[in-house]
Amino acid sequence: MSETVVPTLLDKSFGASTTAADRAEAARRRDEWNAARTSERPTSFWRATLRRFVANKVGVVAAVIVLLLVLGAIFAPLLTSADPLLGKPLDRLQNLGSPGHLLGTDEQGRDMLARVLYGGRLSLLAGFVPTLGAALIGTAIGVTAGIVRGAVGTVLMRAMDMLYAFPAILLAIAVGASLGPGLTNTIIAVTIVFIPPVARVAESATRRVVVQEFVEAARLSGASRLRVARTQVLPNVLNDVIVYSSGLVGVAMIIAASLSFLGLGSAPPAPEWGYMLNSLRGMVSVAPLVAIVPGFFIFLTSVAFNLASDALREAMDSRL
DSSP: OOOOOOOTTTHHHHOOTTHHHHHHHHHHHHHHHHHHHHHHHOOHHHHHHHHHHOOOHHHHHHHHHHHHHHHHHHHHHHHOSSSSSSGGGTTTTTTTTTTTTTBBBBBTOBBHHHHHHHHHHHHHHHHHHHHHHHHHHHHHHHHHHHOOHHHHHHHHHHEEEEEHOOHHHHHHHHHHHHHOOOHHHHHHHHHHHHHHHHHHHHHHHHHHTTSHHHHHHHHHHHHOHHIIIIIIIHHHHHHHHHHHHHHHHHHHHHHHHHHHHSSSSOTSSOOOOHHHHHHHGGGGGHHHHHTTTHHHHHHHHHHHHHHHHHHHHHHHHHTT
């Protein structure tokens, strides 16, 4: 005996001849699908960004290289027992792979591995600190100019344009020469160099955000300019600033190394990569592999930061 056919709304999909068992199975599957869909939590922006970043193999490799360099600088005492400042004239200019000296020795017999690891502290510090300082100051200037506009905004951005008109390295040399040698003065010089471009990025992003409807709604609700900037504008500007600033770390290291190479950076005998490159430049014909070690690490770090920055930009752009 055939099962009774019960007319339901499912008849539109299954036809009038569908049996009750088929309808029950279809209803069960529909309920399971709806339950699974409603139980899924929405993915946060940063979680989605992390997932897209991990999918970028080049970016992951670059990030791993940066992480290894940072960890090597932090845990330098655990990775080598050699003193980066202690020279042994009898062991000078040992080649790479020499017994007890994996990266050889410099012109004074100092272990190059120790100097590279300890020098990474100064070089990375000269990359991160100016970038962070410029990001904070430049964002404040750019957001203020983008919201206030008028005479105040014009004066702020014209002042930034005046500084931005100078090539970065020339402006850094001018500021570094006026302040004198030293790591602190190098950080100040590089920070001043990076404030104008960050301010331009922040101002451009602010102008794009302030015309949005949610910002106008916040203003109409009675929120002050400061509150609108803090709660509505700044969170939407930070993405652009973070992506742009992440690419400045490698550039900051190159500029800081250039100042040290010219004698305007860290004072000797501090193991800073730029100073090491300068002290070994006369030994290129004698021990070329040892002489290029500091330059190689400057190049590697800069490229790794740039690739990681590009991957971060793509990961934070949900349209890609």
